[in-house]
Amino acid sequence: MLLDMEAELRRLELWRSEPPSAEALRSQQPFCIDTLEFHEWLQFILISRMKVILEADAPLPQASGIVPMAEEAYKENIEQMTVLLEVIQRFDDLITEYHGDPLV
Numbered sequence: 001m002l003l004d005m006e007a008e009l010r011r012l013e014l015w016r017s018e019p020p021s022a023e024a025l026r027s028q029q030p031f032c033i034d035t036l037e038f039h040e041w042l043q044f045i046l047i048s049r050m051k052v053i054l055e056a057d058a059p060l061p062q063a064s065g066i067v068p069m070a071e072e073a074y075k076e077n078i079e080q081m082t083v084l085l086e087v088i089q090r091f092d093d094l095i096t097e098y099h100g101d102p103l104v
Contacts, residue, residue, distance in 0.1 A: 001091050002047050002054075008084045014039040031069050038073035042088075064095035 009015045019025070024035035031041045046066070053060065070088050074081040 001087070001094060002050055004087045005042060005047060005084070005091065008087055009039055009043060012080070012084065015043060016040065019044055038070060060098055061095055064092045067092050
């Protein structure tokens with residue numbers, strides 16, 4: 001799933017070789033909306049942290065609701081982002097399925 005996300009970001013030419021500044025990564029806003037583009041947040045926060053979690057065999061997040069933010073971030077060119085949005089949806093679904101739906 002993370003590899004699919006990375007591959008799609010690369011296909012869209014949104015994958016960055018240089019990380020944002022340490023200051024930008026310390027944002028306290030959801031999705032670092034004040035300091036990063038959404039694709040930067042995916043690469044340098046979500047994917048990076050999930051790799052650490054998986055390598056450490058640590059517990060997965062309790063919930064994931066990234067799709068609404070992705071749809072908002074990409075609303076101007078949503079047709080180009082269809083595959084990326086599908087991958088993000090699969091990630092959200094995987095986390096929900098792993099923990100079970102708390103609303104049921």
